[in-house]
Amino acid sequence: MPNLEHPAYPAATLLQLESLVPCRESQVSLLLSIFGERQHFSFPSIFIYGHTSSGKTYVMQTLLSTLQLPHVFVNCVECFTSRLLLEEILVQLQSCSPEADQTSQVPCDTFNDFVRLFKQAVATQELRDQTLYIVLDRAEQLREMEANILPAFLRLQELTDRNVTVILLSEIVWELFRPNTGCFEPFTLYFPDYSIGHLQKILSQNHPPEYSADFYSAYINILLGVFYMVCRDLKELQHLAALNFSKYCEPVATGEANERDSRKLWKNIEPHLKKAMQTVYLREISSSQWEHLQRDNEEPGQLKGLSAHTHVELPYYSKFLLIAAYLASYNPVRTDKRFFLKHHGKIRKTNFMKKHEKTSNHLLGPKPFPLDRLLAILYSIVDNRVAPTANIFSQITSLVTLQLLSTVGHNDQLDGPRYKCTVSLDFIRAVAR
Numbered sequence: 001m002p003n004l005e006h007p008a009y010p011a012a013t014l015l016q017l018e019s020l021v022p023c024r025e026s027q028v029s030l031l032l033s034i035f036g037e038r039q040h041f042s043f044p045s046i047f048i049y050g051h052t053s054s055g056k057t058y059v060m061q062t063l064l065s066t067l068q069l070p071h072v073f074v075n076c077v078e079c080f081t082s083r084l085l086l087e088e089i090l091v092q093l094q095s096c097s098p099e100a101d102q103t104s105q106v107p108c109d110t111f112n113d114f115v116r117l118f119k120q121a122v123a124t125q126e127l128r129d130q131t132l133y134i135v136l137d138r139a140e141q142l143r144e145m146e147a148n149i150l151p152a153f154l155r156l157q158e159l160t161d162r163n164v165t166v167i168l169l170s171e172i173v174w175e176l177f178r179p180n181t182g183c184f185e186p187f188t189l190y191f192p193d194y195s196i197g198h199l200q201k202i203l204s205q206n207h208p209p210e211y212s213a214d215f216y217s218a219y220i221n222i223l224l225g226v227f228y229m230v231c232r233d234l235k236e237l238q239h240l241a242a243l244n245f246s247k248y249c250e251p252v253a254t255g256e257a258n259e260r261d262s263r264k265l266w267k268n269i270e271p272h273l274k275k276a277m278q279t280v281y282l283r284e285i286s287s288s289q290w291e292h293l294q295r296d297n298e299e300p301g302q303l304k305g306l307s308a309h310t311h312v313e314l315p316y317y318s319k320f321l322l323i324a325a326y327l328a329s330y331n332p333v334r335t336d337k338r339f340f341l342k343h344h345g346k347i348r349k350t351n352f353m354k355k356h357e358k359t360s361n362h363l364l365g366p367k368p369f370p371l372d373r374l375l376a377i378l379y380s381i382v383d384n385r386v387a388p389t390a391n392i393f394s395q396i397t398s399l400v401t402l403q404l405l406s407t408v409g410h411n412d413q414l415d416g417p418r419y420k421c422t423v424s425l426d427f428i429r430a431v432a433r
Helices: 011-020 025-035 056-066 082-096 111-121 139-144 149-154 156-160 196-204 213-227 234-248 250-254 262-277 287-296 316-330 333-340 351-355 371-381 390-401 425-432
Strands: 045-049 071-075 132-137 164-170 187-190 405-408 418-421
Touching: 011 025, 011 056, 025 056, 025 187, 045 056, 056 071, 056 132, 056 164, 071 082, 082 111, 082 132, 111 156, 132 139, 139 149, 139 164, 149 156, 149 164, 156 164, 196 213, 196 234, 213 234, 213 262, 234 250, 234 262, 250 262, 316 371, 316 390, 316 418, 316 425, 333 371, 371 390, 371 418, 390 405
Parallel strands: 045 164, 045 187, 071 132, 132 164
Antiparallel strands: 405 418
């Protein structure tokens, strides 16, 4: 029995819509109830919110397109000023009207101009007889625009005296939108995150035709078992599923295993999923580069991406300051003379040094050091002479802001600030190269 029912739309269209929006039937059914029939006045404004990749944009685009409802869809990140936003709505309105010969750019500086031009744009008989929907995606950007934009959109139906509904899509709650001066309250609708069962159902729909649905469903189950705790973004999981499926079905393609031999399939895919875990969300390399690395069985340490080249973005002296901070954190003070002076004389190994010579300082963690020691090591490792200018001190502050260094103690210490280096040995080796 179909979950979506509405007297204004054919059953076949609603069945098609239901197949296109799996696991969002309750939200779509509620939206259909709010929309009503085409010629009915709908709610003036609707606020839909939920986390990233919870299906807000996709459901609205699919719903309006499948039911062939007149609509305008605008991304507020692309139209980052009020003028760009209002003009984009008017341009799309012209394309909605069959009587418009061409879509010309209409100058629109204020919301008063927009209301006047909007009435002209929807003056055609077709747009007058049914509800027009204006969807503003990433609507949180409206808070950065003029103070009258958001309240005016919420009451656009009243201002224009036309059958129009404004739908706001956002990742934050309505309480962070509401102006201090008050405004018209929209109808709020929450899109919850997909559960692991929902993700399993949605991802399993994309199975390749050459393999059975049960085989691909078992692969998705393995994928979610590995990544669900660290990643619940549907788009990212779809990307990971497409990227690693060729390795999963490799034993089946070569004849080493059949589709039901789950143990062999898991042992084959496990190391590749571990490598993929290191690049979740980063997109350090393209899909073709990733397939090349999998084909050559290279180690994840050989991936050259953001994590390997972060030091490139540091200024020249900041690199030396970071190296000096690492040396100061992991080398005892008594070794500075031996390491950083050319003529330090003969240093006798004490019993204390013999006792602790097998203890790695990396196991003990970074030790705090004063600013004077940091600058002294900096002067010894830089070839040319460095003056202790404000530029050097500001770069130390920048390293603390970037959390590459951390401040130890309080800012009001009389004996000067103390720092600690927080980067790893692999990171500092990359900087040193």
